[in-house]
Amino acid sequence: MLLLFLKLEDRMAKDGNGMITLDREFCNVVHNPDDLNNFVYSELLTNMRNREWLCERAIVAPTNEMVGQINEQIMSRVEGDIVKFLSVDTVMDTEQVTSYPVEFLNSLELSGVPSHKLRLKVGVPVLLMRNLDAPRLCNGTRLQVTHLGRNIVKAIIMTGMAKGENVLIPRIPIIPTDLPFQFKRLQFPLKIAFAMTINKAQGKH
Template structure:
C-alpha cells in the first residue's frame, strides 16, 4: 500500500524495516551477493569477507533477506519509466534468480514485474569493486531523502533522531495531502527544523 514510515538516518530505517519484516508470516529467503574486485592488482588487499561487510548507501546489502509480502524499493533505473530508482513494490514470488513483485506507487501501480540480479559498481570508493545482487532494499521505512517525489496515503515520521539537513522536515511532512494522514513520533514532543538562513535570502 502507499504507506511508509520515514526517518532521517539509515540506521533507524534499517532497524524499522527488519522489525516490521519479522512480523510478517512466511519463510525468510536470503540472497547473498557476489562481490569482487575488478582490478586484479587489488585482489590481495581486499578479501571477499571485507567486500561482503561493506554497507554502501544506495546499494543492496550482501545478505538481502526478503519474504513474500515484503515492501521493497528499487535502487537503480531498470526499465524507465516503469521501474525506476525509487519505485516501491510488494514481493509476490521469490525465485533463485528473479524476484516477482507488484508496483505499488506511481502510474504503473498494480503491474507485475520481474527484477533480475544486476552488477553494481560504486563510484566513491578508493578501489574498483563490483556487487552482483538484486537492486532492492526493504522499504516499509525509508529515509526522508529517499522519499522525495513519493506520494503517500499515510505517513509516519520517526523523529527520535532529529532531521539534520535543510528542508528535510518539510519533505517528510509533505508526503501526504492532509494532516490527518500524518503521524509523528518524537522523543520529547518536539523536534528540530533545520533551515539554512542563506537559502531563504
C-alpha cells in the first residue's frame, strides 16, 4: 500500500495539477454492479469459509441505499435460509404515542441505527454498530455470523485484538439523539458488511 501511495504521489508531482489518470496498474474497470460483485467476491461459496479472505475485502459505495442493494444481491448467493429480525420501536414519551405511530417509527432509517427489518444468513459478514464490550467489541468491528437465534446472534470476531473469538450479540435498546422526539429501537446492532459506506470503511482493518 505504501508503494502505491508513493507511485501516486510521484505521478501527481509530474502532472503538476493534482489530477491523476489511473490505469490498469492501479484498478480493474467493471461496467455493471454484477461484474463488481463477482470480481470482489469470486467463488463466494468456497472462499467465504476462509475468514481471512472474507475480512480482507469489501465493496465501498457512497450511499446507504446502494450499500443495502449490494449486500442483498451478494447475500442471495449465500446458501441457507434468510432469517428476518424485526425491531420493537416505541416512543419514549407516552403523550407522543399518537403523534408517532409504530408504522412511522419502523420506517425510520437513521445513521448509526440498525434497520427495523434486519435480514441475515449464517456465514455472512456483519458490522457491529455499537460498543458492546470495548476494546473487544467496538463500533465498526467486523464479525462472521455462525448461528441465528431469536434473541441472540452467535458470531466470530474477524478484526481487532479479539480476532478469532466466539461472541454472543444480543438485542439492545438504541435511542437516537438527533430527532425532535425520543424513541427506542430494540434490535441487534448489526448490518451486513459485504459492502459498506465510504465513511464506515475508513480505518476498518
